[in-house]
Amino acid sequence: MRGSGGAEVDLRQGDHIFGKKRTVGQGVTTRSMIERNWLQRRSDRIEALRRSGLLEGSSENAFGSFTDHVREVLDVPVAIVTLVDENRQVFAGHSGLPSPWDERGETPMTHSFCQYVVDRGAPLSVPDARQDDVLKTNHAIGDIGVIAYLGVPLTLPDGAVIGALAAISDSRRIWTDADERRLLVIARTVEREMAVRISESRWRSIFEQLAEGFILARVLRDESGRVVDWMYEEVNSAWHQLVGVEPGMVVGRTVREVFPGIEDEWVMEFADVVETGEPIRFTRQVGSLGRWYDGAAQPIGGDRFTVIFLEVTGRIEQERRQTALLTLGDDLRDLTSVNEIVEAASRAIAKGVVADRIGFGTVDDRNETIDISSDWCARGMVSVTGRHSFRSFGSFVDDLKQGRTVAIDDVNTDPRTATTAEAFTEIQTRSLLNLPIVEAQRLVLIVYAHGMQPHAWTEEELRFVQQVGDSTQAAIGRLRAEDGRRLLNQELAHRLKNSLAMVQAIATQTLRQAQSMEEGRDAISARLGALARAQDILTGTDFVEADIIEVVGAALAPHLTPSRRIDFGGPHGSLTAQQALGISLAIHELATNATKYGALSNETGRVCVTWGEEAERFVFRWIEADGPPVHPPERRGFGSKLIERIVASYFEGEGRIDFDPAGIRFQLTGAFGHKMPDKPA
Helix, strand or coil: CEEHHHCECCCCCCCEECCEECCHHHHHHHHHHHHHHHHHHHHHHHHHHHHHCHHHHHHHCCCHHHHHHHHHHHCCCEEEEEEECCCEEEEEEEECCCCCHHHHCEEEHHHCCHHHHHHHCCCEEECCHHHCCCHHHCCHHHHCCCCEEEEEEEECCCCCEEEEEEEEECCCCCCCHHHHHHHHHHHHHHHHHHHHHHHHHHHHHHHHHCCCEEEEEEEEECCCCCEEEEEEEEECHHHHHHHCCCCCCCCCCEHHHHCCCCCCHHHHHHHHHHHHCCCEEEEEEECCCCEEEEEEEEEEECCEEEEEEEECHHHHHHHHHHHHHHHHHHHHHHCCCHHHHHHHHHHHHHHHCCCCEEEEEEEECCCCEEEECCEEECCCCCCCCEEEEHHHHCCCHHHHHCCCCEEECCCCCCCCCHHHHHHHHHCCCCEEEEEEEEECCEEEEEEEEEECCCCCCCHHHHHHHHHHHHHHHHHHHHHHHHHHHHHHHHHHHHHHHHHHHHHHHHHHHHHHHCCCHHHHHHHHHHHHHHHHHHHHHHHCCCCCEEEHHHHHHHHHHHHCCCCCCEEEECCCEEEEHHHHHHHHHHHHHHHHHHHHCCHHHCCCCEEEEEEEEECCEEEEEEEEECCCCCCCCCCCCHHHHHHHHHHHHHCCCEEEEEEECCEEEEEEEECCCCECCCCCC
């Protein structure tokens, strides 16, 4: 066996290693070091080969044209390009190999001559393998017909020897230096091609690993030269993931074929890139996909261009929802009615979620119906204006009445609507969102969004709708609070006016009938005290109504003693503010008179105060007993007039004082407020 330049080469692995003679005296240590170094170089070489990516494409006979050239130049029946792996040699290119090796594309190391070229890193010339001490047992001689062999190493750009280019003859042949030079020239060309393929493989790896979608495309023109479409020439894996089109369905097709009805901007803007030679950035939606993309396109010469992009649907939708919330907040500050507020909420939801119908309706909580006066509908979607019964569409009204937002992805499968799916079919609805508006624990309004197709509502959409709901509820609460303050101010003004009028009347009449200034002052003070106690009761409520038990109790409090000479009782009931003041004044006048002249002026007299409902009328009675004998007065004072006329007018009824000798009796009959639930008085 001869190496480069015809020098004798010994391939035996025993006393000779890689052609270098050793003596036993050199010792086992030197031999071990050499073997370790050789094993390390072999490991590094195999790692470099596998890292290059050449093994992945070896089955395609990628370098077959070079082996054809070797056969022609050196006039041999067989030529091969091999990649020497750990336990096999792989044919990256071959020409003239007999069956079945041409189909297998590789051999085990028992059939490899090229392994010696790789191990040595130098050319190997074998005129007749049958006579070579090392190679004569190689199975390639009998199985493949390798008799004469000439191989040169193939090296990567980093210097790693990974294989060989070899010429093979099925008969003895003396290889010349010229043969070796010719083979080396071809080998250098093979190495350059390998370098290109490695670079492309690495670029392809990066290309496929990109998180961004990548497009290599070419514009298509009509007869006049105008760009009318563009064709996909290459896309990466991320493109399929970002666009949702199966691999193998796009290369060689035009964008209008892949996405029928796609917006013209997707064609014309990229046409401008080619025509002007200027790159662009874009953020745009593919309407048929419902997805937004952000990216850049740039020309690469001729009619070709590249695009790199990311899907930004989530970002765009989040920005749109945020803008909708900000706009809603601005709108709500200036709105002065519940309907205006709910309309603003509907507009916000229309901007923040994808739906085919959006609107709102007024709810009758008791009858579980909704009245819809208007709605927004996409093309082809029917309106649902009118009155509807919630129960006709399922049981989700139970959630709404609890103040819970209802999100149904598919009415056909959701247990709340599956049994009433036909009702939804009639209104072209497969998915829905319902936002409840609740006041005083009562469902009063619904804002809704409907879709013609099933839709998996996202957490972001539900969070957005809930934020709209919170803002809407807060705005309605603010409106109700403002209305309450306005009504309260009006009521306070009204009550103050009435109270001042009453004070003026009391003062005028009392002073007119008083025998002295001191008597008048005391009477006015006592009567105003009764008014004040009644006002205290009203202050503890809403200034509109008061419980009669509290009013009577407060009015009688100054006159109650441990001997319990005054009994009072009756059902709970609501008195208007004016009625509360009137009853307080009446009790004050009656109690004062009883203390001075009547049942409370001695030690045995008693007073019984009762009230209730008789013949659907309010009846209040004051009855005195066991006091001094009663004599009718010679003239009626202001107190009697106050009780019989003024107080009675507050009840839209009449009052009457009877001067019964056994004791004064007073009865007031009139309209009662709202009767309250019975509870112990």
